[in-house]
Amino acid sequence: MSARRSGSGSLAAFDAMWSDLESVGQARSGGYRRFAWTAEDHTLREWFAGECARRGLELTTDRVGNQWGWWWDGPGTVDDAVAAGRRAVVTGSHLDSVPDGGAFDGPLGVVSALAAVDRLREAGVRPQVPVAVTNFVDEEGARFGIACAGSRVLTGQLDPARALALTDADGTTYAEALRAAGRDPDDLGPDPQTLARVGAFVELHVEQGRALVDLGAPVAVASDIWPHGRWRFDFPGEANHAGTTRLQDRRDAMLGYADLVLGARHVATQRGCVATVGKVHVTPGGVNAIPSHVTGWLDARGADEEQVVATVAELTARGEEMGATVTRESWTPTTRFDQGLSERLRRVLDRDAEVSAPVLGTGAGHDAGILATAGVPSTMLFVRNPTGVSHSPAEHAEAADCHAGVAALADCLRDLTTG
Numbered sequence: 131m132s133a134r135r136s137g138s139g140s141l142a143a144f145d146a147m148w149s150d151l152e153s154v155g156q157a158r159s160g161g162y163r164r165f166a167w168t169a170e171d172h173t174l175r176e177w178f179a180g181e182c183a184r185r186g187l188e189l190t191t192d193r194v195g196n197q198w199g200w201w202w203d204g205p206g207t208v209d210d211a212v213a214a215g216r217r218a219v220v221t222g223s224h225l226d227s228v229p230d231g232g233a234f235d236g237p238l239g240v241v242s243a244l245a246a247v248d249r250l251r252e253a254g255v256r257p258q259v260p261v262a263v264t265n266f267v268d269e270e271g272a273r274f275g276i277a278c279a280g281s282r283v284l285t286g287q288l289d290p291a292r293a294l295a296l297t298d299a300d301g302t303t304y305a306e307a308l309r310a311a312g313r314d315p316d317d318l319g320p321d322p323q324t325l326a327r328v329g330a331f332v333e334l335h336v337e338q339g340r341a342l343v344d345l346g347a348p349v350a351v352a353s354d355i356w357p358h359g360r361w362r363f364d365f366p367g368e369a370n371h372a373g374t375t376r377l378q379d380r381r382d383a384m385l386g387y388a389d390l391v392l393g394a395r396h397v398a399t400q401r402g403c404v405a406t407v408g409k410v411h412v413t414p415g416g417v418n419a420i421p422s423h424v425t426g427w428l429d430a431r432g433a434d435e436e437q438v439v440a441t442v443a444e445l446t447a448r449g450e451e452m453g454a455t456v457t458r459e460s461w462t463p464t465t466r467f468d469q470g471l472s473e474r475l476r477r478v479l480d481r482d483a484e485v486s487a488p489v490l491g492t493g494a495g496h497d498a499g500i501l502a503t504a505g506v507p508s509t510m511l512f513v514r515n516p517t518g519v520s521h522s523p524a525e526h527a528e529a530a531d532c533h534a535g536v537a538a539l540a541d542c543l544r545d546l547t548t549g
């Protein structure tokens with residue numbers, strides 16, 4: 131990957147890092163395929179390690195594979211600082227993507243975090259607590275099905291034995307993928323020692339909706355994450371010839387699946403939630419064969435937890451009537467970010483601003499939410515996305531807004547580490 135640097139300063143560094151990443155895992159669609167523990171992921175992890183080394187940040191990798199680059203110029207080691215009650219302020223996000231995802235979901239937070247460290251150093255800031263930049267592994271769960279796997283295992287919210295047994299579309303287990311990436315699956319587990327270093331976590335992220343466009347503001351502070359989860363519906367059937375099998379003799383697994391897709395839209399509409407069936411696996415998958423098995427994955431979310439739970443219960447009952455086996459793959463209840471931290475960051479952003487930074491909730495899951503659930507004071511900053519689109523190549527953020535995000539993040543880090 132190119133190590134080109136144009137001009138100087140943190141914003142030039144941001145631009146150079148951004149162009150470094152442009153070609154990694156780019157798909158024909160113009161979007162990105164950067165799945166956990168693949169060759170693309172390896173390239174991104176090496177890139178992250180290189181950026182930490184370039185800055186003299188001490189790189190550590192926790193028991194899950196999440197990467198941390200530590201900046202501490204104070205007396206003793208980071209652990210000495212932590213033992214003395216100076217826990218780190220951490221910022222970062224993830225570098226993996228959904229299938230054909232946008233360039234910003236994840237990388238914007240990592241690149242901005244590194245650029246924010248540069249900016250603080252340019253300004254001669256000397257943090258009173260360690261600062262760390264992090265790259266969480268497998269945030270999207272695109273390969274193995276469970277989103278935020280890296281932060282969930284780290285914090286004890288995902289059993290390592292369960293994680294190791296997850297399989298990808300080719301039948302490769304998480305354990306095998308770890309081994310192929312040079313990691314020992316036996317090492318996978320919660321890492322309370324690393325977690326104990328973290329005093330606060332701030333994740334900068336591209337906005338995944340239109341609120342900031344409509345409000346005319348470049349940066350917002352987060353308040354909460356909607357409850358959300360993923361469920362697997364397995365519909366049984368019987369393979370047979372598409373031309374010679376009478377309709378009344380068929381057991382077509384696709385019918386139950388079709389009912390799930392339409393039911394999800396209908397029930398979610400009635401209950402004021404959102405529900406999506408975005409992934410399907412059809413067996414045997416021949417145009418001229420009646421499906422013997424269909425697996426569909428339901429993603430359900432909403433502002434009102436009770437309504438999300440009721441939506442899924444209704445769809446589960448309906449699926450079971452169609453013969454489905456329904457398995458919950460993940461569930462994240464309503465997550466509230468640390469209100470004091472969010473308010474503090476908002477005050478920082480409002481210092482020189484004409485209009486107050488908006489405070490937004492989101493329907494998207496994030497590692498910051500998993501850390502918040504684990505008791506780490508956490509919050510997020512959102513950067514305006516003019517298309518309002520995410521998990522698609524159309525996701526976007528203008529350079530000026532990205533730079534505003536870096537400045538905002540640096541101001542927040544400065545306040546949190548010197549205030």
Ligand code: GLV
Pocket residue numbers: 269270277493494495496
């Ligand atoms: C992850 O981005 C999710 O919210 O699905």
Ligand code: MN
Pocket residue numbers: 228235270494521
């Ligand atoms: Mn995402």
Ligand code: MN
Pocket residue numbers: 224235236269335496
């Ligand atoms: Mn993300």
Ligand code: MN
Pocket residue numbers: 269270494495496
């Ligand atoms: Mn996400």
